[in-house]
Amino acid sequence: SEAALKYFLLGIVASVILLYGMTLLFGLTGQTNFIAIAKELAKQKIDATLAVAMLMIIVGLGFKVAAVPFHFWAPDVYEGSPVPVATYLAAGPKAGGFAAIIHLFPVALASVKPAWAMVFAALAVLSMTVGNFVALAQNQIRRLLGYSAIAHTGYLLIGLAVADQIGYSSMIFYFFVYSLAALGAFLVVLATTERGIGESVTDFAGLHKRAPMVAFAMAVFLFSLVGLPPLAGFMGKLFLFSAAVKSNLIWLAVVAVLNSVVSFGYYVTVIRQMYLAPPVIDKAMPISAPLYLSIMLIVAAIIVLGVYPTAFLSIINL
Template sequence: MNLTINWSQVNWLALTPEMIILGFSIIVLLGELFLSKTSKHMLGAVTLVGLVASLVSLGYIWNLQATEFNGMFSVDLTANVLKAILLVTTALVVLGVLKVNVLMGEGEFFSLLLFSVLGTMFMASSADLIMLFIALELTVLPSYILTASKKTRQSTEAALKYFLLGMISSVILLYGMTLLFGLTGETNFAAIAGKLAGHPIQPALVASMLMIVVGLGFKIAAVPFHFWAPDVYEGSPIPVASYLAAGPKAGGFAAIIHLFPLAFGVVAPAWAGVFAILAVASMVVGNLVALSQTHVRRLLGYSAVAHTGYLLVGLAVATKLGYASLIFYFLVYSLAALGAFLVVLALAERGFGENLKDFAGFSRRAPMLALAMAIFMFSLVGVPPFAGFMGKLYLFREAVRSDLIWLAIVGVLNSVISFGYYVTVIRQMYLVSPSEGEAVARMQVSKPLFASIMIIMAAVIVLGVYPNAFLSIIKL
């Protein structure tokens, strides 16, 4: 490995989005220390400005192809698209919680959020095992703290489970990377592929691949590495759960899309088969367990596990169009899941609980929020004309084209199963009346939270009706 870097030849423009996020995370953290209590409410707006600025800078390097720091940091269209999805969803989370009690110091909460975003962005551009592992830890360590920020027994228990399982998965991931380095003497993805090309497949290579699958499988909440997800989604503060529904998972899938096709190209049929098995297990377990849930956030947690299964179909296909379909579905899933969490947040802010029974009469209390929630549920099921339908259509179409018809059938059947619990939420809102004697009054929510939900609802509709505008960008 060449450890010498010619700093004068580094294209710093390629790192502009990450440097903006780093700068704003430090500014927000210092703001917590030096601003008065009456001024700290501005830190959420500062965070939002930082996310938007990073997104704008990403536009300037949208078509840039660059590899910096001796091949450790890579910029390409796939990385940029995933970064854009991450920045947009995180900005919508921040917008939604501007007027909400985030249960921590304003600066601490938003700074940790930005540090986690920074780690995920570096994961999306990682082209080296060392870079990937460090970026992964930068992504998840703030998430552990944010999960425990509610300081209740349930929140602490969820954070502890998340932390312990996360550390175990990181050790397994690092062990797999160590084996791979021992086999090749390289940490760069392209260099690893070059060393493995033309050589017989060794048991140690398969063991390394499986360990890396386990380590990254935890980060994306794939079965059987999913046990943390429902507890964390239920126990963490709702703003944190909203971010976790999209943020770290984006980095996990970005790492897989970059690492496996390149470094493990010689064993592509093996890892594609592994991802197909994980896809089926995640879809089946996530959907079947979700059917029995009465707590909406826990229901959404198992839903997230099921949707990881749908996303893994794109990896099982192992083609460029499969990866493009995965990215599109990740976008539409992230928006719908985020919107659903923000609707739950709107209810919680007005003193309602988070069980299905608390949604009774919701259509009379907040007609627009109930409509948005219904659209999010229909999109998650895959009902046309919403974005979720188009996302699943493209994923399953690529599975059929790759002679994985059985996998597409399993996906369709699981979508039918998921109809049972998503429609239960809609039924509660529109067909079930509040308990006897309970007054039904119009529910008021903060304008930023309402705006965030409406933006997401519009996006889910537009992406369902006009998906080609986005698909034309990500078909690599």
């Protein structure tokens, strides 16, 4: 399909840019071990080659996590892919991209931390703002979730802008709770499309009458993505925004809070359709047992992590 071809070709370009940046880094240091690279760079002055290498690595990994302005593939791929594939894309590539970033930059590029932290702060603002404001204009649920994913990349990048252990730990926790909510939302879309319901936001009209628990689950997922208490998304944003404030990035925390307010506008549109709009068909919508169980387990996890996040936080040493 067109979406698959676009993702494949752009992925190749991003990978080439990433590899070229890493090649430049190897040329500067002669090392492949991150700690050894850091030691070599500490002996050198920051020059144009190092700046180009760092920026190329950011561009390559920025594509993987769908950060603005490297996000152009994401909405079309989310919309054009089969729902199970889109479900994977909601978190899978982000996990790999952020894992690479959090291992590479704080260790190998520690000597130029102020430079890359500033770049990630700028990307965070761009991703949050573009993702949320463009999502406001979307009428197709998967495209809406695609732009939402871009906005959440922006929130996650706050942890890298903070560039300390609290920021990294907050980012890991937020990525986990975001992934749960995004996965749950796409599973609901999968459940509805299996029963012939369209993918327009208006196609969710009256869902609470046809499948009350599925509508409730979708509301939980969307409210968690907004960051409303007592759900896990609230705790994730609280930790990230607090980390920004503690690092004197108050302006970044304010931008993030304002963007969260904006995001409420498009998430609540879906919820309004499910609960206030009359259903086109009044017939109950059956859901397969495995899919229903998966959705409800994610709902439980989001509620538990929102009320009692310390169990997971102890694992990542927040």
